[in-house]
Amino acid sequence: MASLEDRVQLLEDIEAIRRLKIKYARLCDTGYDGTKLAALFTEDAVWDGGKEFGVQNGRGAIKAMFDDMSNDLTFALHYMIGHTIDVDPSGTSAKAHWYLWEPMTYQGRAILNAITYDDEHRKVDGEWLFSRMALTFHFLTPYEDGWVKTRMVTDG
Amino acid sequence: MPSERTVEQRLQRLEDIAAVRQLKHTYAKLMDAGLCHENKAWPDDRFLALFADDAIWESNVHGRHEGREALRALFAGWAARITFAKHHTIAPSIDIAPSGAEASGHWYTWETITADGQPIWLAATYNDDFVKRDRRWLIKHVRSNIQFRSPYHQGWAAEAPLPQMGA
Amino acid sequence: MSIEDRIRTLEEIEAVRRVLAAVGATCDAPYDGAAFAGHFTEDGVMDLMEMGVYTGRAAIQEFIDGMRARVPFTMHYWDGYAIDVDGAEATATWYGFETPNLNGTAHLGGLTHDATLKKIEGCWMVTRLGQQLHFMTPYDKGWVRQRVTDQTA
Numbered sequence: 001m002a003s004l005e006d007r008v009q010l011l012e013d014i015e016a017i018r019r020l021k022i023k024y025a026r027l028c029d030t031g032y033d034g035t036k037l038a039a040l041f042t043e044d045a046v047w048d049g050g051k052e053f054g055v056q057n058g059r060g061a062i063k064a065m066f067d068d069m070s071n072d073l074t075f076a077l078h079y080m081i082g083h084t085i086d087v088d089p090s091g092t093s094a095k096a097h098w099y100l101w102e103p104m105t106y107q108g109r110a111i112l113n114a115i116t117y118d119d120e121h122r123k124v125d126g127e128w129l130f131s132r133m134a135l136t137f138h139f140l141t142p143y144e145d146g147w148v149k150t151r152m153v154t155d156g
Numbered sequence: 157m158p159s160e161r162t163v164e165q166r167l168q169r170l171e172d173i174a175a176v177r178q179l180k181h182t183y184a185k186l187m188d189a190g191l192c193h194e195n196k197a198w199p200d201d202r203f204l205a206l207f208a209d210d211a212i213w214e215s216n217v218h219g220r221h222e223g224r225e226a227l228r229a230l231f232a233g234w235a236a237r238i239t240f241a242k243h244h245t246i247a248p249s250i251d252i253a254p255s256g257a258e259a260s261g262h263w264y265t266w267e268t269i270t271a272d273g274q275p276i277w278l279a280a281t282y283n284d285d286f287v288k289r290d291r292r293w294l295i296k297h298v299r300s301n302i303q304f305r306s307p308y309h310q311g312w313a314a315e316a317p318l319p320q321m322g323a
Numbered sequence: 324m325s326i327e328d329r330i331r332t333l334e335e336i337e338a339v340r341r342v343l344a345a346v347g348a349t350c351d352a353p354y355d356g357a358a359f360a361g362h363f364t365e366d367g368v369m370d371l372m373e374m375g376v377y378t379g380r381a382a383i384q385e386f387i388d389g390m391r392a393r394v395p396f397t398m399h400y401w402d403g404y405a406i407d408v409d410g411a412e413a414t415a416t417w418y419g420f421e422t423p424n425l426n427g428t429a430h431l432g433g434l435t436h437d438a439t440l441k442k443i444e445g446c447w448m449v450t451r452l453g454q455q456l457h458f459m460t461p462y463d464k465g466w467v468r469q470r471v472t473d474q475t476a
Binding site for chain 1: 326329330333336400402403404405416418420431433435457458465466467468
């Protein structure tokens with residue numbers, strides 16, 4: 001049986017990782033500040049947007065991607081939903097799963113986005129960071145169409 | 157928090173809340189993984205293992221289904237019609253009973269579904285019971301109160317309200 | 324910080340989350356203005372920006388009960404909480420998604436919220452609740468064609 005200290009630490013880690021994800025959402029929704037967003041990732045982190053949005057390797061590439069994001073993506077609300085957060089017994093890495101519900105405006109069009117995230121985390125100098133964020137797009141549909149008519153706007 | 161509870165008991169309660177929250181998320185995640193074009197063999201044992209043997213699943217629309225085999229049949233019926241689902245299951249409010257062996261939880265779910273080839277919005281609340289057996293939390297009773305199930309292009313104001321179950 | 328203090332912090336975060344969940348649920352149809360306002364301090368403030376500022380339990384209750392006539396149906400999907408507890412005071416921010424029936428038309432609403440709370444006699448009470456409305460659009464239009472439908476009309 002883990003000690004009281006270890007058990008409290010685990011719950012604190014889960015809360016910290018939850019807060020990290022919400023912080024990510026808030027930064028996305030207030031103008032995609034690339035510097036602040038990149039600071040949530042480890043130096044060697046991977047942002048994996050799949051075949052639709054490509055893979056960014058390293059904090060520098062992730063910063064550059066977010067710096068460009070608000071040119072086309074002029075409005076978004078990232079509803080981070082649910083989550084399982086499993087902290088490794090070492091207490092220095094973790095995996096998380098989240099749903100995202102995201103109404104957004106992309107190139108002047110209203111778009112509904114449904115994603116699930118598979119995140120990986122590392123604790124660096126006492127702070128939890130994203131070491132990998134992998135997105136699975138379930139639909140990215142023009143609002144007028146819905147996900148049956150147009151599942152992925154990128155297909156068109 | 158009553159002061160007569162030990163530090164250990166208070167910690168245990170927080171751990172149980174976290175475990176029940178993760179269990180419900182896993183329920184949504186595995187259901188959505190099952191309700192898709194590619195998966196013809198759902199519900200699988202991994203999903204059904206989230207439920208107690210004598211679990212009940214009921215809703216104001218689907219009626220009451222008791223026991224794991226009844227649940228299997230219910231979910232298989234959905235899998236035959238639903239080719240896409242995302243259960244965005246949010247706002248957990250979880251109570252652990254003083255015994256530490258039972259819990260209840262309330263959630264909202266905002267679902268985007270494709271049923272019989274048509275896109276549907278579904279809004280519901282869950283009022284669920286959980287039981288801890290062999291140190292593992294299991295779903296004991298799902299009560300889903302569906303507020304609306306509306307075609308995407310019609311919206312939810314055009315329909316008469318669905319009758320609601322009591323808690 | 325002692326183990327006991329660390330557990331207390333986690334308990335308080337959970338307790339604040341629970342209070343805010345109850346606040347959200349009581350402003351769903353069919354609306355319970357008394358229960359909703361009961362989570363506020365006597366001089367609590369609800370700042371809905373373009374929809375007005377309501378000060379004190381009585382004014383808050385009246386606004387929520389008045390929803391019954393204006394908005395026959397809605398649900399408040401509240402989540403994504405960031406809660407900070409400092410002794411007997413707490414602050415929270417979160418996301419809200421709503422599905423009201425306004426003027427006979429289904430709407431989608433996208434909001435963010437913030438609150439300050441105070442622990443009084445063992446209960447977390449809301450001293451201020453704020454909201455930022457990002458869109459409130461008819462389901463068949465979307466937030467680009469019509470960002471906000473006036474709810475006060």
